[in-house]
Amino acid sequence: MITIEHLYQLYLQHPVISTDTRKITPGSLFFALKGDKFDANTFAQKAIEAGAAYAVIDNPDYAAGERFLLVEDVLTALQDLARHHRRQLNIPVIGLTGTNGKTTTKELINAVLAQRFKTLATQGNLNNHIGVPLTILTVDSSHEMAVIEMGANHQKEIALLCTIAQPTHGLITNVGKAHLEGFGGVEGVKKGKGELYDYLAKSESEKVAFINSDDRVLREMQEARGLNNVVYYGKNSDPHNLISGKLLDNAPFLSLKWHNKNSLSYNVKSQLTGSYNLDNILAAICIGSFFGLNSDEINQGIEGYQPKNNRSQIMQTATNTLICDFYNANPSSMFVAIDNLDKVKAERKVMILGDMFEMGLESAAEHTSVIRKAMGAHVDERIFIGKDFSSQQSEVQNSNLLNTSFYLTAEDAIIGIKQNPITNATILIKGSRGMALERLVELF
Incomplete structure (x- = not known):
């Protein structure tokens, strides 16, 4: 087993870390991390062939020479190496x-x-x-x-x-x-x-x-x-x-x-x-x-500073102004985004909200609270996307507010919006990353 001190000396000579054989930097150290569906030990030889100086592995079956560095656990070795470097x-x-x-x-x-x-x-x-x-x-x-x-x-x-x-x-x-x-x-x-x-x-x-x-x-x-x-x-x-x-x-x-x-x-x-x-x-x-x-x-x-990655990002199209905030979402960020759109001065305002993930047992209650918050906002149209929002649709059944739609999937929403195009509006698009709401942008 290689020690962290020895590994650090090799890192100083090869100070670039690679974890993906599809993106190997020549002369780098390849760390064979495990995932839920893969074991990168099996790719160690490929990493060396692609130009890595050394491959850090934790399965001795894949140690095919001196350029394969065996550790107890690759992830722990990566973290320990970073700690050692930080101390310097x-x-x-x-x-x-x-x-x-x-x-x-x-x-x-x-x-x-x-x-x-x-x-x-x-x-x-x-x-x-x-x-x-x-x-x-x-x-x-x-x-x-x-x-x-x-x-x-x-x-x-x-x-x-x-x-x-x-x-x-x-x-x-x-x-x-x-x-x-x-x-x-x-x-x-x-x-x-x-x-x-x-x-x-x-x-x-x-x-x-x-x-x-x-x-x-x-x-x-x-x-x-x-x-x-x-x-x-x-x-x-x-x-x-x-x-x-x-x-x-x-x-x-x-x-x-x-x-x-x-x-x-x-x-x-x-x-x-x-x-x-x-x-x-x-x-x-x-x-x-x-x-x-x-x-x-x-x-x-x-x-x-120019925002990017679909976080609080304004996008101007030929017919609409988009507030792209769909990198991620949770109840707290939903509330402030709704409040912000409520305050924005625009002739027409549209709110498109996608499901929030990782809510656990609180999912129904939190999606309901967001729906209620959205229904109280001064906007012209509301669109809710996802199974969690759709399951709480009864929250608006007794409401007199018009122009509110629920779609089970983003694909359903795309079809619906194409049938009823939105123009000359300021549009908030917000949802969890897994909803992939960037697919909607081209509609506007």
């Missing part, structure tokens, strides 16, 4: 998690800090027990900061990711209703996300937490853990806030005014839609200010 890095690492907005907030923080520092941030959705170690292993000696997103769908996962990323600074965007099945309810979500605060509070050297002072739940979580080294931000004028701000406009992009403890005020325009993104922007401004960036650098970072 003497840079700030900002770890962030939360129910909603963590990816957008991560991107905003990175956009701001990159105005002065060479940063590295989590790419795509590499925020789990595999993605975080892969991200850490892309940090090199040239980087001055790292922004690491940590996702979870069950308890103890954030705790694990903290041992790998070892954040010096941390941020929880919020705590809401998501992955209820895995976390075991809302209290389970609070406990799971709070593992980041646990790590920051119990670390030997003092760590810093950035906390939204407007969020009562986060303040209670902070106090329960005795977390004292805190930097606050928020929309209120709390004198403890390093940064405070307020929304000026959302038509459809957010513009805001923010000020620091010296009462100096600055205006900034973003390319984000959705008033719920104000907190995410303020978090990035707060972190930029904490690390010494001036107002021009901070505003350039905010103004230059």
